Amino acid sequence: MVKKYIMTPGPTPISEDVLIEHGKPLMHHRSPEFGKIFSEVTEKLKKLLKTKNDVFILTASGTGAMETAITNSFKKGDKVLVASIGNFGERFKKISLVYGLEVISLDYEWGEVADPGDIKKILDKEKDIKGVMAQFSETSTGALNDIMAMGKIVKDYPALFIVDAISGLAASDFDTDGWGIDIVIGGSQKGISAPTGIAFVSISEKAWKAIEVSDIPRFYFDLRAAKAALQKNQTPWTPGISIIVAMNKALDLLLEEGIENVFTRHRILAMATQEAAIALGLEFLVAEPGQRGFSVTAIKVPGGIDGKELVKIMRVKYGVTIAGGQGKISGKIIRIGHLGYVGMFDVITAISALEMALADLNYDFEIGAGITAAQKVFNENNYLDK
Amino acid sequence: MVKKYIMTPGPTPISEDVLIEHGKPLMHHRSPEFGKIFSEVTEKLKKLLKTKNDVFILTASGTGAMETAITNSFKKGDKVLVASIGNFGERFKKISLVYGLEVISLDYEWGEVADPGDIKKILDKEKDIKGVMAQFSETSTGALNDIMAMGKIVKDYPALFIVDAISGLAASDFDTDGWGIDIVIGGSQKGISAPTGIAFVSISEKAWKAIEVSDIPRFYFDLRAAKAALQKNQTPWTPGISIIVAMNKALDLLLEEGIENVFTRHRILAMATQEAAIALGLEFLVAEPGQRGFSVTAIKVPGGIDGKELVKIMRVKYGVTIAGGQGKISGKIIRIGHLGYVGMFDVITAISALEMALADLNYDFEIGAGITAAQKVFNENNYLDK
Numbered sequence: 129m130v131k132k133y134i135m136t137p138g139p140t141p142i143s144e145d146v147l148i149e150h151g152k153p154l155m156h157h158r159s160p161e162f163g164k165i166f167s168e169v170t171e172k173l174k175k176l177l178k179t180k181n182d183v184f185i186l187t188a189s190g191t192g193a194m195e196t197a198i199t200n201s202f203k204k205g206d207k208v209l210v211a212s213i214g215n216f217g218e219r220f221k222k223i224s225l226v227y228g229l230e231v232i233s234l235d236y237e238w239g240e241v242a243d244p245g246d247i248k249k250i251l252d253k254e255k256d257i258k259g260v261m262a263q264f265s266e267t268s269t270g271a272l273n274d275i276m277a278m279g280k281i282v283k284d285y286p287a288l289f290i291v292d293a294i295s296g297l298a299a300s301d302f303d304t305d306g307w308g309i310d311i312v313i314g315g316s317q318k319g320i321s322a323p324t325g326i327a328f329v330s331i332s333e334k335a336w337k338a339i340e341v342s343d344i345p346r347f348y349f350d351l352r353a354a355k356a357a358l359q360k361n362q363t364p365w366t367p368g369i370s371i372i373v374a375m376n377k378a379l380d381l382l383l384e385e386g387i388e389n390v391f392t393r394h395r396i397l398a399m400a401t402q403e404a405a406i407a408l409g410l411e412f413l414v415a416e417p418g419q420r421g422f423s424v425t426a427i428k429v430p431g432g433i434d435g436k437e438l439v440k441i442m443r444v445k446y447g448v449t450i451a452g453g454q455g456k457i458s459g460k461i462i463r464i465g466h467l468g469y470v471g472m473f474d475v476i477t478a479i480s481a482l483e484m485a486l487a488d489l490n491y492d493f494e495i496g497a498g499i500t501a502a503q504k505v506f507n508e509n510n511y512l513d514k
Numbered sequence: 515m516v517k518k519y520i521m522t523p524g525p526t527p528i529s530e531d532v533l534i535e536h537g538k539p540l541m542h543h544r545s546p547e548f549g550k551i552f553s554e555v556t557e558k559l560k561k562l563l564k565t566k567n568d569v570f571i572l573t574a575s576g577t578g579a580m581e582t583a584i585t586n587s588f589k590k591g592d593k594v595l596v597a598s599i600g601n602f603g604e605r606f607k608k609i610s611l612v613y614g615l616e617v618i619s620l621d622y623e624w625g626e627v628a629d630p631g632d633i634k635k636i637l638d639k640e641k642d643i644k645g646v647m648a649q650f651s652e653t654s655t656g657a658l659n660d661i662m663a664m665g666k667i668v669k670d671y672p673a674l675f676i677v678d679a680i681s682g683l684a685a686s687d688f689d690t691d692g693w694g695i696d697i698v699i700g701g702s703q704k705g706i707s708a709p710t711g712i713a714f715v716s717i718s719e720k721a722w723k724a725i726e727v728s729d730i731p732r733f734y735f736d737l738r739a740a741k742a743a744l745q746k747n748q749t750p751w752t753p754g755i756s757i758i759v760a761m762n763k764a765l766d767l768l769l770e771e772g773i774e775n776v777f778t779r780h781r782i783l784a785m786a787t788q789e790a791a792i793a794l795g796l797e798f799l800v801a802e803p804g805q806r807g808f809s810v811t812a813i814k815v816p817g818g819i820d821g822k823e824l825v826k827i828m829r830v831k832y833g834v835t836i837a838g839g840q841g842k843i844s845g846k847i848i849r850i851g852h853l854g855y856v857g858m859f860d861v862i863t864a865i866s867a868l869e870m871a872l873a874d875l876n877y878d879f880e881i882g883a884g885i886t887a888a889q890k891v892f893n894e895n896n897y898l899d900k
Contacts, residue, residue, distance in 0.1 A: 132539075139540040139755060150756065151537020153518075154525040154709055156835050187575050187711050191751040192734040226733045317752065323540055325573050325711045325754030347612045348578040348735075365577040366703065368711030368754060369525060370536065449542050 130447040135478040137267050137295050137424035137451060139317045139324050140468030142374075143381060150323055150374035157369055163361035165376050170358075172379035173328055176297060176320075176387060177312055179304035181330045184354040187368045190294040190315040193327035195223050196349040197261075197290045197311045200339045204228040206258040209250055209287070211242035211278075215268035215454045216292055220261045227344050232257070238269050238457055239413040239426070244277040251285045258338070259288045265296030265421040268454040270463065271414045272300060272421030279307035288335055294318055294327075298382060299394040299423040299467055310335040319394075319423065320382065321468030322374040326367075381469075391422075397466040397475050398422040400505035404479040407501035408486065408493050413461050423467040424451075428460065433489050435459040441485040448481035472506045516833040521864040523653050523681050523810035523837060525703045525710050526854030528760075529767060536709055536760035543755055549747035551762050556744075558765035559714055562683060562706075562773060563698055565690035567716045570740040573754045576680040576701040579713035581609050582735040583676045583697045586725045587645060590614040594645040595636055595673070597628035597664075601654035601840040602678055606647045613730050618643070624655050624843055625799040625812070630663040637671045644724070645674045651682030651807040654840040656849065657800045658686060658807030665693035674721055680704055680713075684768060685780040685809040685853055696721040705780075705809065706768065707854030708760040712753075767855075777808075783852040783861050784808040786891035790865040793887035794872070794879045799847050809853040810837075814846065819875050821845040827871040834867035858892045 134141055142150075155162040166185070173183045186193055198220075202208065207230045210220045217235075224231045232254065234246055242262060251257055260282050265272050275291055282289040288310040293302055298319025304312050309332070316326035331339070331351060339351055347353075353364040382390050402420065405412065405427050413426035429435035436459050439452045451463040464478050479498040486493060520527055528536075541548040552571070559569045572579055584606075588594065593616045596606045603621075610617045618640065620632055628648055637643055646668050650661050661677055668675040674696040679688055683698075684705025690698050695718070702712035717725070717737060725737055733739075739750040768776050788806065791798065791813050799812035815821035822845050825838045837849040850864050865884040872879060 134540065134542060136542050138752065139542060142539060147537050147539065151533050153528060153533065154520065154703075156520060156522055156525060156837075157710065158837075159829065159835060187573070187754075188578070188734065189573050189752040189754075192574070195734045223733045226731050226736075228731065315752075317540075323754070323756040324543065324752050325757060345612050345614065345731075347609045348574065348581045366524065366575040366701075366710050368573075368709070368757065370709040370756070371711060371754065443545065449545060451542075451544075 133448045133474065133477055135448055135450050135465050135474060137318070137463060137465035137467055138315070140321045140465060141470055141474065142321055142323065143378065143469045145381065146322055146374050146378045149377040150370050152373065154369045157366055158362060162369065165373055167361045169372055169376045169379065172383060175383060176379065177302060177304045177330050178306060179330050181304065181332050182355065182358065183328055183330045184351060184358065185363060185367065185372060186327045186329070186349065187325065187365070188327050189324065190313065190327050191219065192349065193313045193315070193329050194219060194292060196329055196351065197313055198223050199227055199344045199346040199349060200342055200351045201288055201290065201311065201335060202229055202258055202338070203341070203343045205230060207232065207254060207256050208259040208261060209234060209247065209257050211247060211262040212236065213240055213242055213263065213269060213271050213273065214238050214266035216263050216266055218455065220292065239271060239415060241271045241273050241419045244274060244281050247278055248281045251281070251287065257285070257287045259290055261290045264291055264293040264302060265299065265423045267295040267424060269413050270421050270424045270426040271419050272296065275309065276303070276307045279309055283308040288338055295423045295467065296421060298390055300421060301391050304330055316371055316375050319468050320375060320378050322378040323371050326371045326375060394422040394466065396505065396509045397470055397472065398425060400472065400475050400502040401425045401464055401466055401479070403505050404498035404502040407497040408483065424463050424465045426461045426463045429462060430491055433491055435462060438462060438485055438489060441488055442481050446481040446484055448478055450478065475502055519834045519860065519863055521834055521836050521851050521860060523704065523849060523851035523853055524701065526707045526851060527856055527860065528707055528709065529764065529855045531767065532708055532760050532764045535763040536756050538759065540755045543752055544748060548755065551759055553747045555758055555762045555765065558769060561769060562765065563688065563690045563716050564692060565716050567690065567718050568741065568744065569714055569716045570737060570744065571749060571753065571758060572713045572715070572735065573711065574713050575710065576699065576713050577605065578735065579699045579701070579715050580605060580678060582715055582737065583699055584609050585613055585730045585732040585735060586728055586737045587674055587676065587697065587721060588615055588724070589727070589729045591616060592644040593618065593640060593642050594647060595620060595633065595643050597633060597648040598622065599626055599628055599649060599655060599657050599659065600624050600652035602649050602652055604841065606678065625657060625801060627657045627659050627805045630660060630667055633664055634667045637667070637673065643671070643673045645676055647676045650677055650679040650688060651685065651809045653681040653810060655799050656807050656810045656812040657805050658682065661695065662689070662693045665695055669694040674724055681809045681853065682807060684776055686807060687777050690716055702757055702761050705854050706761060706764050708764040709757050712757045712761060780808040780852065782891065782895045783856055783858065784811060786858065786861050786888040787811045787850055787852055787865070789891050790884035790888040793883040794869065810849050810851045812847045812849045815848060816877055819877055821848060824848060824871055824875060827874055828867050832867040832870055834864055836864065861888055
């Protein structure tokens with residue numbers, strides 16, 4: 129018997145309480161019973177996002193919501209600035225190019241964060257930029273952009289600020305209205321810890337003005353149809369009913385814990401993971417400690433070790449699924465997710481499995497150093513006293 | 515205690531066995547374990563569709579798959595013929611127009627089916643038609659088009675034949691390859707009886723040639739990305755994992771029953787519903803008996819009765835959710851779904867609730883006539899001897 133653990137940055141572990149809600153017989157999506165749940169989920173998402181803006185639930189993965197933000201907000205030929213710090217920044221660019229936008233690429237090394245000052249310089253130079261796009265947590269590297277600083281800059285320009293917060297939400301504080309974010313993109317399967325298959329977007333008044341004049345064709349992801357349906361607490365097309373019902377319970381768990389406590393928990397989980405990696409003599413993809421997010425920790429695979437083999441041993445021999453590198457850093461890093469329904473013993477488990485797999489691959493380290501370092505972080509932070 | 519029954523044409527009732535699979539902890543979508551299930555689901559869908567063509571699973575509702583078929587298959591300005599017999603025919607037109615296609619509308623009254631001869635006449639006259647679109651079962655009316663006859667016609671023309679079989683699949687025989695259908699569109703929540711949130715399309719070689727030269731922009735629904743990912747038994751973006759796992763079990767149930775037996779079961783369920791309605795003195799939206807499909811029966815609301823009130827009484831007082839009319843026939847019909855994981859006592863229950871609600875609304879009929887007529891159909895057809 130190999131007991132299974134999922135420690136990836138999505139899908140994340142799901143609470144038994146949420147799985148039970150998810151597993152119930154389906155309501156009809158046009159029934160008042162479902163309408164009530166749908167309305168509750170959107171209201172709870174607003175609390176998580178700290179926004180008074182409308183939130184729209186889409187039956188799609190996060191990429192569908194990224195496409196929704198782009199196809200609804202711009203006109204063909206519009207100039208947009210994409211700050212790219214990893215795989216999902218690249219995705220913003222690809223989608224923008226497919227839909228005929230002119231993309232200004234502001235690229236950083238994978239493992240770095242974007243410099244808000246660079247964004248300001250470009251906005252000052254290129255007066256006709258209609259949108260700025262960035263990731264909050266870049267899932268492929270674990271780096272966390274300073275969205276608050278970027279928001280303070282972009283709000284003084286005509287451009288919309290679109291933020292992919294898919295893997296960052298619930299791990300770190302995100303203040304949609306306070307930071308002036310026009311469109312925030314999130315997903316069901318990350319910090320909210322519900323099953324995969326639902327994404328959502330929040331839309332500011334400024335964004336609505338752009339949506340009303342956008343000329344990029346869209347139907348399934350047309351937010352005007354979503355807005356009309358929202359008046360009846362519905363979606364325009366049949367939604368992923370069981371996932372939305374699961375999200376309702378998962379959001380209850382977050383709100384009962386208190387979202388500030390949720391952020392603290394994620395910070396401590398990330399710190400424990402980082403201290404463990406340091407104790408094992410490992411290096412981080414994100415060199416600057418202050419730039420590491422609390423959703424996922426990307427660790428460089430030590431020289432002489434096959435990164436894909438390391439992930440495979442952890443999964444097959446020890447039952448612990450973590451993620452490898454994406455895109456151009458495939459095989460060069462491992463990514464340990466500590467996002468969502470994750471407690472301290474999940475981190476201890478993941479680090480323990482990592483140690484055992486590293487030992488199998490003859491990596492030179494002191495057995496137990498990682499889990500000991502992680503446990504010290506939990507002790508010192510009074511993790512259980514909340 | 516009001517026990518709940520769902521008798522709509524989607525979502526359909528879900529087997530407890532399927533709900534249990536659906537409720538399990540999630541696998542990672544890039545793991546070999548999920549890849550195996552993903553591969554099994556696509557192979558089982560091919561059996562249900564009777565095709566050797568590739569089948570692509572999309573995380574979206576059926577409307578997303580309709581959009582996928584259209585945006586992948588055509589060039590801007592292409593001429594397409596839409597045979598519209600109801601709300602979903604209209605949707606084909608709307609999507610086509612949004613993406614810049616020239617639409618020839620072949621419209622029928624809601625409750626009628628399309629005449630394949632009309633399609634031939636138009637194809638003979640308009641030589642540059644690139645696609646023909648039609649519904650198999652038109653969910654809004656319950657009418658069933660003769661797709662076999664249409665397929666025999668369209669195959670002699672350059673046009674692609676795109677069929678929305680979302681609510682017809684598993685209720686009636688559908689022979690994708692035998693009938694020469696280029697793109698078939700289906701969903702998780704209809705005859706397959708899994709939860710909502712997944713759709714799928716099958717793509718012929720002829721369709722692939724069109725897809726390769728299509729110039730309509732698309733990203734999330736780009737079938738070229740789906741094809742590349744399929745080589746690894748994956749989807750390009752995070753899919754609705756729990757729904758696909760549920761579909762695997764739901765498809766097992768259909769294949770174990772034997773899909774020819776599944777068709778017979780649906781035919782008998784539909785006949786029983788029809789005989790019950792006749793015994794209650796009710797009329798059908800689809801006047802011609804041979805044009806009524808086996809997924810859903812649309813019944814005209816008798817004069818003097820409020821159709822929306824009838825649906826509401828059935829749902830609130832008796833716990834039985836059926837559907838009302840869509841679009842321009844809202845309030846004028848009721849639709850009883852007998853699709854998917856539905857047995858004869860589900861039909862008896864729905865008819866019994868209908869009788870009670872009709873009695874509440876002072877409709878003049880003989881109490882018990884409907885359920886008696888339905889039961890006779892089940893007896894005469896040796897329903898239990900399979």
